[in-house]
Amino acid sequence: MAEDGREESVAADDDSQHTAEDGIHSLNNTMVEEGPTLLRRMEICVAEAEKRSGKNTVNMQETFTVYLIETRPMDALAEGRNPAPDSLWRRYSEFELLRNYLLVTFPYIVVPPLPEKRAEFVWHKLSADNMDPDFVERRRVGLENFLLRVASHPVLSNDKILHHFLTEEHGWKEVVYETGFQAKADSRLKALSATFRVRNPDKRFMDMKHYSDELQSHTSQLLRARARVADRLYGVYKVHGNYGRVFSEWSAIEKEMGDGLQSAGHHMDAYAASIDDILEEEEHYADQLKEYLFYAEALRAVCRKHELTQFELEMATQDLISKKQQHEELATGIVRTFSFKGMTNKLFGQEAPEQREARLKLLEELIEEGEEAVKDKTVECEEHVEKAWVDMQRFKEQKDKDLREALINYAVMQVSMCKKGIQMWSNAKECFLKM
Amino acid sequence: MSVGAPRALASSGQKPITEILHPLSAAEEPLSATVGGDKQEVGLTNGTPVETSSPASTSSLFNRLQLDDDLEADVRDPYADSSETRDLFVTVDDPKKHVSTMETYITYRVSTKTSRVEFDLPEYCVRRRYQDFDWLRIKLEDSQPTHLIPPLPEKFVMKGVVDRFSEEFVETRMKALDKFLKRVADHPVLSFNPHLNAFLTAKDLNKRQGLALLSKVGESVKHVAGGYKLRARPAEFCAMGEYLDTFNQKLGTIDRIAQRILKEQSEYLTELREYGSVYSSWVGSEDELLRPLEGVAGCVTTSCGALEDLGENMSQDFLPVLREYVLYIESMKNVLRKRDQSQAEYEGRLEAAILRKQEDRTPMPVEVEKCQDKMECFNADLKADWERWQSNKRQDFKQLLTGMADRNINSYEKSQAAWESLITLLQDKQTEDKTSETN
Numbered sequence: 001m002a003e004d005g006r007e008e009s010v011a012a013d014d015d016s017q018h019t020a021e022d023g024i025h026s027l028n029n030t031m032v033e034e035g036p037t038l039l040r041r042m043e044i045c046v047a048e049a050e051k052r053s054g055k056n057t058v059n060m061q062e063t064f065t066v067y068l069i070e071t072r073p074m075d076a077l078a079e080g081r082n083p084a085p086d087s088l089w090r091r092y093s094e095f096e097l098l099r100n101y102l103l104v105t106f107p108y109i110v111v112p113p114l115p116e117k118r119a120e121f122v123w124h125k126l127s128a129d130n131m132d133p134d135f136v137e138r139r140r141v142g143l144e145n146f147l148l149r150v151a152s153h154p155v156l157s158n159d160k161i162l163h164h165f166l167t168e169e170h171g172w173k174e175v176v177y178e179t180g181f182q183a184k185a186d187s188r189l190k191a192l193s194a195t196f197r198v199r200n201p202d203k204r205f206m207d208m209k210h211y212s213d214e215l216q217s218h219t220s221q222l223l224r225a226r227a228r229v230a231d232r233l234y235g236v237y238k239v240h241g242n243y244g245r246v247f248s249e250w251s252a253i254e255k256e257m258g259d260g261l262q263s264a265g266h267h268m269d270a271y272a273a274s275i276d277d278i279l280e281e282e283e284h285y286a287d288q289l290k291e292y293l294f295y296a297e298a299l300r301a302v303c304r305k306h307e308l309t310q311f312e313l314e315m316a317t318q319d320l321i322s323k324k325q326q327h328e329e330l331a332t333g334i335v336r337t338f339s340f341k342g343m344t345n346k347l348f349g350q351e352a353p354e355q356r357e358a359r360l361k362l363l364e365e366l367i368e369e370g371e372e373a374v375k376d377k378t379v380e381c382e383e384h385v386e387k388a389w390v391d392m393q394r395f396k397e398q399k400d401k402d403l404r405e406a407l408i409n410y411a412v413m414q415v416s417m418c419k420k421g422i423q424m425w426s427n428a429k430e431c432f433l434k435m
Numbered sequence: 436m437s438v439g440a441p442r443a444l445a446s447s448g449q450k451p452i453t454e455i456l457h458p459l460s461a462a463e464e465p466l467s468a469t470v471g472g473d474k475q476e477v478g479l480t481n482g483t484p485v486e487t488s489s490p491a492s493t494s495s496l497f498n499r500l501q502l503d504d505d506l507e508a509d510v511r512d513p514y515a516d517s518s519e520t521r522d523l524f525v526t527v528d529d530p531k532k533h534v535s536t537m538e539t540y541i542t543y544r545v546s547t548k549t550s551r552v553e554f555d556l557p558e559y560c561v562r563r564r565y566q567d568f569d570w571l572r573i574k575l576e577d578s579q580p581t582h583l584i585p586p587l588p589e590k591f592v593m594k595g596v597v598d599r600f601s602e603e604f605v606e607t608r609m610k611a612l613d614k615f616l617k618r619v620a621d622h623p624v625l626s627f628n629p630h631l632n633a634f635l636t637a638k639d640l641n642k643r644q645g646l647a648l649l650s651k652v653g654e655s656v657k658h659v660a661g662g663y664k665l666r667a668r669p670a671e672f673c674a675m676g677e678y679l680d681t682f683n684q685k686l687g688t689i690d691r692i693a694q695r696i697l698k699e700q701s702e703y704l705t706e707l708r709e710y711g712s713v714y715s716s717w718v719g720s721e722d723e724l725l726r727p728l729e730g731v732a733g734c735v736t737t738s739c740g741a742l743e744d745l746g747e748n749m750s751q752d753f754l755p756v757l758r759e760y761v762l763y764i765e766s767m768k769n770v771l772r773k774r775d776q777s778q779a780e781y782e783g784r785l786e787a788a789i790l791r792k793q794e795d796r797t798p799m800p801v802e803v804e805k806c807q808d809k810m811e812c813f814n815a816d817l818k819a820d821w822e823r824w825q826s827n828k829r830q831d832f833k834q835l836l837t838g839m840a841d842r843n844i845n846s847y848e849k850s851q852a853a854w855e856s857l858i859t860l861l862q863d864k865q866t867e868d869k870t871s872e873t874n
């Protein structure tokens with residue numbers, strides 16, 4: 001999962017390497033100040049979850065959960081002081097708002113995802129209820145993870161809105177809306193789902209987009225398969241509980257065998273019960289997979305943004321070419337391409353010289369504007385490519401590290417499960433031997 | 436042929452039956468009937484491999500070796516003395532298919548080693564088919580009606596449903612036949628039955644005549660003609676009957692549970708395989724994650740294999756033994772019924788005789804005395820067999836359940852080993868990468 005901010009505080013002196021990295025990143029960020037990430041300056045955690053009731057936007061009573069965000073300045077901790085943390089309460093929808101803002105403001109960043117809104121990939125015993133305490137707890141962890149990832153991101157961590165989110169309980173929403181990101185949000189959504197043909201997309205981005213599809217497909221397949229496996233495994237363990245009952249009943253009619261059977265039965269019951277904890281622990285692995293399932297979406301969005309800017313650039317270029325052509329035709333009188341005006345001129349005679357002059361003038365202005373537009377779009381495109389490529393590399397490294405760790409942890413979980421199973425059956429075996 | 440160093444073994448406390456030395460040298464045993472999936476090579480002090488099969492034949496040996504204080508039943512075992520020197524050892528193995536114009540059937544090799552004078556030679560080796568075992572059983576029931584005859588595996592199998600010649604079926608049946616024969620050979624009375632002798636030694640069992648007749652009529656030949664009603668069954672025999680009924684019920688439940696577990700495990704296995712293949716297919720789009728993903732896929736496959744083996748073993752070794760005991764219970768109940776009949780006959784004749792005596796002063800007829808003798812013999816034999824059966828049952832189930840535990844442990848161990856080696860592999864690579872980074 002994300003770096004633990006607390007760990008980093010001890011190594012605060014060894015910032016030089018990190019600052020250098022930041023320096024590289026901030027070279028491309030004209031709007032972000034240099035400096036170590038927020039996480040190094042502030043300890044963040046999502047400490048608790050509570051149920052609240054209140055009126056919603058349509059004035060109806062509803063119950064929702066709020067999460068306590070606690071922050072403490074890192075330097076105070078480094079000095080050995082232990083001040084009380086600042087804290088505020090936020091609900092899930094506010095996290096969503098923050099993330100949407102970040103998505104729009106930093107379209108070249110693979111923005112960390114939030115934990116799922118509703119429980120999905122559920123195996124039967126697990127509750128799909130948002131109010132279920134286990135779900136709330138896992139969500140708390142997921143929200144904390146989100147904040148830690150954002151706060152340790154070289155670019156995102158310096159955002160002022162993020163700061164506000166962490167420190168100002170009231171009035172934060174208004175501040176966000178004031179940035180006007182909503183308008184951009186709508187167009188972004190439209191662009192993401194639109195289909196347009198790009199002539200010369202950056203191949204690396206196309207490959208990355210393809211990869212994001214693969215990542216999404218595989219993680220979701222894995223999550224679904226895992227849920228089915230969990231379901232079946234649950235069944236296997238629970239049926240063994242029946243042995244417990246029958247051994248107990250059987251022991252009643254036996255003399256020498258009775259004690260051994262009875263004890264063995266208890267171990268069978270324990271075996272059947274052990275699956276609950278095993279599967280609950282495995283949910284953590286599922287959460288890690290889910291994070292990357294959603295990360296795949298974010299990665300795809302960055303690639304799509306490239307396609308969009310590239311497309312817009314191509315459109316602007318195309319437009320400029322056509323305007324220049326029109327200008328040329330009008331100036332030289334040679335018609336290269338068909339135009340309605342050209343036709344009408346031929347049929348009805350050319351226009352008056354003053355009109356022609358006016359039109360030429362207009363075209364020249366449009367061409368000038370067009371050239372500006374192409375220049376701006378080119379810069380936008382190139383900047384996006386540059387910044388996005390850097391962040392995508394960062395993301396790849398993070399993903400490789402995280403998923404590798406997740407897989408190792410999964411293996412550790414499996415070993416633990418085997419050990420437990422062996423223990424239970426060995427206990428039962430000892431009882432059988434005593435029969 | 437006494438056992439070499441049994442005392443040394445006994446001091447190690449509760450040893451599972453599979454580790455008790457059996458004097459029968461089983462050097463040519465191609466299929467060692469090891470119960471519990473235990474593939475250990477247990478050997479005698481002289482190095483010959485040991486046959487670790489049915490505990491019934493070694494139970495009395497085992498009883499003598501056990502020093503546990505909870506074996507009072509065995510102290511009461513009236514046949515304990517005769518087990519001091521084991522002198523008859525039998526094995527059933529080596530199934531072979533025979534194809535003739537009339538039929539196709541399987542024969543098994545029956546090997547005997549003995550020092551008994553009733554046998555001309557010390558060793559015998561004959562081939563027998565299921566029919567022959569059936570013949571033996573019927574003959575034993577007819578000639579020893581007061582004794583409990585061990586059961587045979589099911590005679591008839593639905594031709595369409597079960598493949599009579601599949602390896603699994605043949606092996607399961609063979610193990611059951613082996614157990615049957617060992618139980619008979621172990622029995623202090625039945626093992627001296629001349630029919631057993633013939634079965635073990637004759638080149639060609641001359642049994643064809645009358646077999647068809649006997650198989651139907653045989654059961655009832657020694658049956659007392661009905662009509663006598665039982666007055667009062669002694670409490671101990673009532674208790675036996677009740678015990679058998681409850682035990683039968685419990686066995687049925689265990690059978691159902693075991694089958695349910697097999698079913699659930701099979702469904703789990705299907706999903707697990709699918710799960711493993713998702714990891715494999717993910718490999719294609721990754722580079723750094725290639726090794727961990729492949730590794731996980733591999734471990735899942737290993738776990739699948741272990742699970743498959745577990746299921747097969749349970750289905751082949753566990754369920755048949757349960758079902759065999761159900762048959763055993765049926766046999767036992769039959770014997771109880773015959774005993775009841777014998778008591779009823781005696782009481783009936785006694786009553787009739789008393790009435791006649793009152794009328795014309797004739798002395799107690801000899802038949803009545805004979806009936807009384809018969810009944811008392813029956814009761815004694817039955818009680819002794821019951822004790823013996825209880826003791827064998829205890830060993831059998833101890834072995835069966837321990838075997839089940841062992842198989843499950845084994846399955847987990849295989850899986851654990853795979854996952855642990857993956858962790859080592861991945862963590863080693865991690866430290867490799869870290870050191871190369873800092874360099």
